[in-house]
Amino acid sequence: MSALQLxxxxxxxxxxQPILRPLPSAxxxxxxxxxxxxxxxxxDYPAGSGLNIAQHPHIGLSxxxxxxxGQLQHKDSLGSDQLVGPGDVSxxxxxxxxxxxxxTPPSQLxxxxxxxxxxxxxxxxxxxxxxxxxxxxxxSVLYAELRLNAGPCRIAATQRRHGRADHRTxxxxxx
Numbered sequence: 308m309s310a311l312q313l314x315x316x317x318x319x320x321x322x323x324q325p326i327l328r329p330l331p332s333a334x335x336x337x338x339x340x341x342x343x344x345x346x347x348x349x350x351d352y353p354a355g356s357g358l359n360i361a362q363h364p365h366i367g368l369s370x371x372x373x374x375x376x377g378q379l380q381h382k383d384s385l386g387s388d389q390l391v392g393p394g395d396v397s398x399x400x401x402x403x404x405x406x407x408x409x410x411t412p413p414s415q416l417x418x419x420x421x422x423x424x425x426x427x428x429x430x431x432x433x434x435x436x437x438x439x440x441x442x443x444x445x446x447s448v449l450y451a452e453l454r455l456n457a458g459p460c461r462i463a464a465t466q467r468r469h470g471r472a473d474h475r476t477x478x479x480x481x482x
Contacts, residue, residue: 316346322360324350324422342368343428349376350422357411358422365401367436369429372397377422378415383407387442395444402431402438 314335316327330344331337352358358379372379372391379391383399384406391397399405411420431438 321345322358323356324348324358324360337430340429340431341427342430343426345426347422347424347426352411352420352422354418355416357416357420358409359411360409362406362408364404364406365399366404367401367431369398369400369431371427371429372399372409372424373426374422374424377420377424378412379422379424380410380412381407381442381444382410383442385440385442387444389442389444391444398443400431400438400441402436402440405440405442 312334314329314332316329317332319326319328325348327346327348328344330341336342350358358377372381373396374391374393376393378393379397381387381389381391381397381399384404387399387407389397390412399407411422
């Protein structure tokens with residue numbers, strides 16, 4: 308059995324939103340399928356301001372966003388335009404390519420608000436890297452397990468709250 312190792316996250320700023328990012332790090336580019344892990348720290352935004360992550364592309368991975376507090380407006384090149392709130396899971400599979408933005412909803416810009424959440428980037432298996440891009444929201448049940456001591460990890464996403472069960476799970480790793 309491998310010894311557990313401590314990963315100290317580094318502080319970063321993404322468009323004015325402070326985050327702690329343990330992955331990737333100098334010692335670990337990834338752990339299993341996990342290539343980025345961002346803890347969006349609690350941030351209070353005064354009226355007139357908010358989170359504004361400009362349009363950017365993704366390829367060959369999936370992103371999972373979970374909010375503890377606040378709301379984000381997710382818009383992407385697939386035509387998705389979704390408000391994501393506390394307790395919701397936003398799952399975007401980039402596959403061959405997708406571009407998206409994440410912003411404080413315009414309806415909230417005139418008020419004080421707080422943002423706090425997680426965003427995890429998961430590498431797709433090589434055979435899935437060029438799959439059709441997809442966006443699922445909100446995922447009603449999420450199960451994740453990761454044992455760092457050379458054990459398996461498993462991620463599963465199930466039926467969307469307002470739609471059919473059409474989101475497939477592609478992230479698996481074995482010892």
